[in-house]
Amino acid sequence: MVVRRLSRRDASAVRPSLAIDMPASTNMTSMPKSHAAFARAQQVIPGGVNSPARAFGAVGGEPLFIERAEGAYLYDVDGRQLIDYIGSWGPMILGHAHPQVLEAIRAAAERGTSFGAPTEAESELAEQIVASVDSIEKVRLVNSGTEATMSAIRLARGFTGRDKIIKFAGNYHGHVDSLLVAAGSSAATLSQPDSPGVTAGTVADTIVLEYNDVAGFEAAMREQGDALAAVILEPVVGNMGCVVPTPEFLTAARGLTEKHGALLIFDEVMTGFRVALGGAQSLFGVRPDLTTLGKIVGGGLPVGAYGGRADVMNHILPAGPVFQAGTLSGNPLATAAGNATLKRLRESPPYERLEELGARLEAGLREAAATAGAPFSLVRVGSMMTLFFATEPVHGWRQASRADTAAFGRYFWELIERGVYMPCSQYEALFISAAHTFDDIDATIRAAGEALALVEVAD
Numbered sequence: 496m497v498v499r500r501l502s503r504r505d506a507s508a509v510r511p512s513l514a515i516d517m518p519a520s521t522n523m524t525s526m527p528k529s530h531a532a533f534a535r536a537q538q539v540i541p542g543g544v545n546s547p548a549r550a551f552g553a554v555g556g557e558p559l560f561i562e563r564a565e566g567a568y569l570y571d572v573d574g575r576q577l578i579d580y581i582g583s584w585g586p587m588i589l590g591h592a593h594p595q596v597l598e599a600i601r602a603a604a605e606r607g608t609s610f611g612a613p614t615e616a617e618s619e620l621a622e623q624i625v626a627s628v629d630s631i632e633k634v635r636l637v638n639s640g641t642e643a644t645m646s647a648i649r650l651a652r653g654f655t656g657r658d659k660i661i662k663f664a665g666n667y668h669g670h671v672d673s674l675l676v677a678a679g680s681s682a683a684t685l686s687q688p689d690s691p692g693v694t695a696g697t698v699a700d701t702i703v704l705e706y707n708d709v710a711g712f713e714a715a716m717r718e719q720g721d722a723l724a725a726v727i728l729e730p731v732v733g734n735m736g737c738v739v740p741t742p743e744f745l746t747a748a749r750g751l752t753e754k755h756g757a758l759l760i761f762d763e764v765m766t767g768f769r770v771a772l773g774g775a776q777s778l779f780g781v782r783p784d785l786t787t788l789g790k791i792v793g794g795g796l797p798v799g800a801y802g803g804r805a806d807v808m809n810h811i812l813p814a815g816p817v818f819q820a821g822t823l824s825g826n827p828l829a830t831a832a833g834n835a836t837l838k839r840l841r842e843s844p845p846y847e848r849l850e851e852l853g854a855r856l857e858a859g860l861r862e863a864a865a866t867a868g869a870p871f872s873l874v875r876v877g878s879m880m881t882l883f884f885a886t887e888p889v890h891g892w893r894q895a896s897r898a899d900t901a902a903f904g905r906y907f908w909e910l911i912e913r914g915v916y917m918p919c920s921q922y923e924a925l926f927i928s929a930a931h932t933f934d935d936i937d938a939t940i941r942a943a944g945e946a947l948a949l950v951e952v953a954d
């Protein structure tokens with residue numbers, strides 16, 4: 496069976512399309528209920544999924560349908576137990592169905608599910624965010640990461656009175672029209688829409704640069720800096736796989752935006768409360784003007800947030816003139832899940848243990864890949880990591896785009912066969928949760944060793 500790779504949620508750079516054969520060991524008879532569920536879904540849902548990253552387009556084959564999850568494990572409809580390294584793409588840092596989070600949701604539901612009027616729980620969540628993330632003085636709650644970045648960009652434009660923004664190839668900021676953009680073939684050519692339906696006009700003010708390329712960044716700022724509203728970036732990238740910034744790159748981002756009167760936006764939708772309680776900005780000691788959050792901040796329910804300097808945030812309606820609203824923003828159930836999650840993270844921080852689990856998995860995967868003779872580049876920050884099937888170190892999309900994605904697809908399916916659920920794309924970071932045990936990690940390393948021995952990697 497051959498499935499064409501879906502053009503997936505990162506649209507910041509054109510990725511090669513890809514056809515992958517499912518490995519012989521995997522066939523539909525081993526997952527009849529998922530197969531039937533997918534067939535049903537495809538009748539009424541485009542592509543059978545409500546977000547393309549779930550469709551397994553990048554690894555071939557069909558998605559597993561999930562029945563329930565607990566702690567570090569997913570249980571699919573065919574009765575398979577899987578060690579989960581997706582964690583709902585980031586939110587489930589405490590593990591699935593955490594008792595304190597469930598209890599908070601239950602208690603909130605008893606009091607009514609939505610009022611369209613302010614609640615004290617919203618201030619509690621805002622206070623927890625402000626107390627955790629140094630650069631955030633005021634914060635607005637929204638319903639997704641996409642909404643957070645869209646609103647932060649609008650606010651930056653409204654605050655500065657300028658139109659242009661800079662983003663970096665391989666960084667994903669949600670499906671905001673003006674950020675669904677691919678770089679032109681050279682720095683001098685205009686950015687191109689990266690999805691049908693996005694107009695050339697919408698992306699005309701978006702400049703796409705290569706991550707970690709300080710010289711290219713400086714040149715663009717010399718040319719466009721005074722017309723620039725904002726620079727938006729992932730301060731640790733998760734969305735081309737895990738990629739770390741050089742200190743020089745972040746220092747340049749802070750210095751150049753300040754010099755030209757543009758705002759620096761850190762998109763910490765993935766890294767916020769993940770790489771540290773204070774986000775990636777606390778690891779690198781760089782203070783952005785605005786920060787976007789999502790994923791963990793909702794504890795598995797739909798919450799996004801954007802916050803930062805009070806003088807900037809006070810430009811949002813009704814404090815200021817920049818429009819932004821939401822019928823379900825600050826929803827009581829979502830806010831309860833977020834509050835319970837952040838409270839738990841602050842009261843018993845899992846970050847040291849996550850670092851130990853991450854280091855153990857990193858060491859095991861490195862050894863397994865080396866033993867199998869597979870060329871690789873492994874990038875990790877705490878509980879986020881990616882094993883790139885790449886022959887060169889990955890610093891940005893230029894190198895990431897050359898990874899052997901077919902080899903990754905085989906690796907993915909061999910791991911499924913061994914009870915391990917990795918992100919279903921080479922261009923996603925895996926996540927470890929506080930519910931994972933050292934036994935889970937060791938079982939994963941054993942499975943990866945077997946899987947890697949079966950994967951043929953193109954040199």
Ligand SMILES: *Cc1c(COP(=O)(O)O)cnc(C)c1O
Pocket residue numbers: 638639640641642644667668669670729733734762763764765789790799
């Ligand atoms: C997931 C993600 C988004 C989008 O968040 P959604 O809740 O999926 O809209 C934005 N930015 C980054 C860095 C992300 O990882």
